[in-house]
Amino acid sequence: MQCVPEQSGRNTRRYPRISLPKGMPVSWYGADLQLFSPVKTLGMGGLFISTPNPPPVGTELRMAFEVPGGSVRAGAIVRNIAPAEGFGAEFTRIALGDKILLQKLMNRLLRDFV
Numbered sequence: 819m820q821c822v823p824e825q826s827g828r829n830t831r832r833y834p835r836i837s838l839p840k841g842m843p844v845s846w847y848g849a850d851l852q853l854f855s856p857v858k859t860l861g862m863g864g865l866f867i868s869t870p871n872p873p874p875v876g877t878e879l880r881m882a883f884e885v886p887g888g889s890v891r892a893g894a895i896v897r898n899i900a901p902a903e904g905f906g907a908e909f910t911r912i913a914l915g916d917k918i919l920l921q922k923l924m925n926r927l928l929r930d931f932v
Contacts, residue, residue, distance in 0.1 A: 835861035836927045841868065846881040846894075846907075848873060855904070857883065862917075862924055864894060864908040872896070872905035879907060885923045890916045 841856025844867060851873070859866040873879070877896040882889055893911030912920070 833862040834928060835859045836924065842883060844881050844883040846879050848877050848879045858904060860924070862920060864897070864906060866904055866906045868904040870902050872899040872901070875899060881907070885919050887922065888919050890920050892916060
């Protein structure tokens with residue numbers, strides 16, 4: 819998985835983010851939809867999903883994606899959208915085991931760029 823640390827002009831982020839130029843597939847679903855899309859950026863607090871038709875801000879979602887060692891499942895809420903590009907979602911519910919898998923992945927990806 820090729821990735822690069824994302825530089826952001828905003829210093830309000832609680833967690834570093836990694837840009838995933840090749841994407842990573844994520845399954846996301848809400849009330850009336852279920853889609854598979856590539857992840858553009860990933861962090862412990864959430865992710866940005868590339869999709870031409872993002873759901874509205876405030877939409878609650880469930881998502882799942884594969885990482886080395888298993889599958890991460892999380893609840894999330896859409897925090898911002900970029901029309902025709904995708905949306906940023908904040909993780910709202912993530913089990914401890916899933917959080918540990920995500921942290922291991924993030925540690926490995928961030929270590930590669932230190």
